[in-house]
Amino acid sequence: MINLGAMEEGPRTFELDGRDALSAEALRRFAHEAVDWMVDYMTEPGGDGPILSPKLTKDVFDLFREELPNEGSEPGAVFEEFREKIVPDATHLQSPGNFAYIPNSTGVIGVVADILTATMNQNVSLVRGGPTAAAVEAQVVGWLQSLLGYPKSGGGVLTSGGSLANLMGLALARHRAGAGDNLTFYFSEETHSSMDRALRFLGLPPEAVRRLPTDDEFRMSPEALEEAVKEDRARGKRPAAVAATAGTIGSGAVDPLEEIAGICERHGLWLHVDGAYGALSAAAESGAWMRSGLARTDSLSIDPHKWLFVPVGTSCLLVRDVDFMRRFFTAVPEYLKVSVTEGEIGQPMEHTMELSRRFRALRLWMSFKIYGARAVREKIEDHLRWTQLFASWVEAASGFELSAPVMTSTVCFRYVPPGVESEEALDRLNEELMERVNREPGLFVSRNRLRGRFTQRVCITHLRTTEEDIRRLWEAYQKLAVTL
Numbered sequence: 499m500i501n502l503g504a505m506e507e508g509p510r511t512f513e514l515d516g517r518d519a520l521s522a523e524a525l526r527r528f529a530h531e532a533v534d535w536m537v538d539y540m541t542e543p544g545g546d547g548p549i550l551s552p553k554l555t556k557d558v559f560d561l562f563r564e565e566l567p568n569e570g571s572e573p574g575a576v577f578e579e580f581r582e583k584i585v586p587d588a589t590h591l592q593s594p595g596n597f598a599y600i601p602n603s604t605g606v607i608g609v610v611a612d613i614l615t616a617t618m619n620q621n622v623s624l625v626r627g628g629p630t631a632a633a634v635e636a637q638v639v640g641w642l643q644s645l646l647g648y649p650k651s652g653g654g655v656l657t658s659g660g661s662l663a664n665l666m667g668l669a670l671a672r673h674r675a676g677a678g679d680n681l682t683f684y685f686s687e688e689t690h691s692s693m694d695r696a697l698r699f700l701g702l703p704p705e706a707v708r709r710l711p712t713d714d715e716f717r718m719s720p721e722a723l724e725e726a727v728k729e730d731r732a733r734g735k736r737p738a739a740v741a742a743t744a745g746t747i748g749s750g751a752v753d754p755l756e757e758i759a760g761i762c763e764r765h766g767l768w769l770h771v772d773g774a775y776g777a778l779s780a781a782a783e784s785g786a787w788m789r790s791g792l793a794r795t796d797s798l799s800i801d802p803h804k805w806l807f808v809p810v811g812t813s814c815l816l817v818r819d820v821d822f823m824r825r826f827f828t829a830v831p832e833y834l835k836v837s838v839t840e841g842e843i844g845q846p847m848e849h850t851m852e853l854s855r856r857f858r859a860l861r862l863w864m865s866f867k868i869y870g871a872r873a874v875r876e877k878i879e880d881h882l883r884w885t886q887l888f889a890s891w892v893e894a895a896s897g898f899e900l901s902a903p904v905m906t907s908t909v910c911f912r913y914v915p916p917g918v919e920s921e922e923a924l925d926r927l928n929e930e931l932m933e934r935v936n937r938e939p940g941l942f943v944s945r946n947r948l949r950g951r952f953t954q955r956v957c958i959t960h961l962r963t964t965e966e967d968i969r970r971l972w973e974a975y976q977k978l979a980v981t982l
């Protein structure tokens with residue numbers, strides 16, 4: 499057992515001041531209470547209310563308006579306030595009926611790892627800020643490579659989110675292309691907005707993007723890509739990189755990665771794949787077809803916080819050429835210099851644009867060790883199977899239609915009852931249907947437009963979702979559709 503009590507004996511106070519409320523015993527009670535609450539919350543997040551907070555107005559901000567507290571309070575009283583004011587109006591994303599956006603969910607392992615991470619407060623910028631943390635991160639990145647069959651010769655780094663991983667991937671692509679004007683980047687109509695923002699952050703004008711049409715399955719067309727590259731070259735442009743997607747946010751489509759990789763190789767273009775959402779489906783047997791394409795990318799972003807059951811703030815950028823990455827990110831001022839032997843192992847900050855970084859690898863290290871990769875692969879497999887099942891119900895139901903083929907774990911569909919006079923009316927009807935579903939206890943879905951038309955969007959990546967939850971969702975859709 500951890501002996502916080504020992505801290506009381508010395509001349510130092512345990513926290514900011516020596517009040518009884520902050521004694522080691524009181525803090526231990528506070529921590530235990532929080533952990534007990536955490537486990538209870540995990541069992542029934544949100545109780546029997548809606549997942550989506552009904553307080554989506556500025557009223558919620560009014561709840562917290564107060565002067566900076568000059569004097570401190572009892573930890574127990576503040577914890578009570580957390581339970582009464584913060585929890586009820588949170589969005590209960592940990593609930594198994596969360597099918598919205600890309601459902602984030604974390605297991606207890608990830609949460610406990612986070613407590614330990616914050617406790618040790620390692621700073622994974624230099625190896626000396628946490629040698630074991632740096633080593634664990636290197637190992638976890640290796641495990642992610644192995645999970646997806648990414649080449650062992652590559653490497654990578656954990657990032658705070660997919661957007662940062664995409665930005666770093668695109669920065670590398672741009673650096674590879676060299677200085678000068680007229681650089682051109684190839685996106686598709688379904689490329690995630692983080693890519694557009696990445697280009698902006700890199701100071702590239704909107705004209706630097708050539709946005710390619712997608713095929714009937716919402717995938718980038720390799721023919722259109724090759725034609726565009728040739729045409730742009732002939733016009734004096736400098737094709738630099740392709741940003742393809744493994745699992746679009748819109749419908750979960752996976753671009754034809756192998757064909758696109760072939761084009762990139764022939765034309766000397768960097769291939770970045772935004773696999774933030776969908777690339778992790780390649781961990782499962784039925785997503786394994788994707789692995790050969792992912793292995794040919796120059797850079798690949800993946801988001802464990804979307805589909806590996808760890809807290810938000812855990813993403814990864816994998817790259818094929820680690821030396822190139824290191825050369826790009828390394829800038830060492832005097833105060834960050836290390837000894838020759840430390841220098842030999844490579845510093846975490848040489849792989850990323852962050853400097854101070856938390857020990858985010860612990861969440862994944864503990865999860866992989868406790869769950870085992872087999873259980874993780876099987877859970878993703880379940881998600882893929884249930885997605886197909888849900889899609890089959892939609893397809894078979896009269897009055898509903900699929901809006902896109904299912905390639906990963908997203909189903910886009912519409913309610914199309916007979917007698918609705920226009921597409922606009924169908925859009926309005928579907929938006930209302932989505933809102934009604936979201937008012938149901940324990941259900942949360944989101945929206946999209948495909949080829950301009952509003953669709954329901956159901957995504958299955960949640961750790962706690964079961965087949966029963968999928969059925970519950972479909973029953974709610976059927977029940978609510980007839981009330982419109």
Ligand SMILES: Cc1ncc(COP(=O)(O)O)c(C=O)c1O
Pocket residue numbers: 600658659660661662664690692743745746747772773774775776801813
């Ligand atoms: C395809 C895709 N790329 C990038 C992102 C951005 O990832 P993050 O929210 O982790 O920054 C998302 C988020 O949903 C996504 O679906």
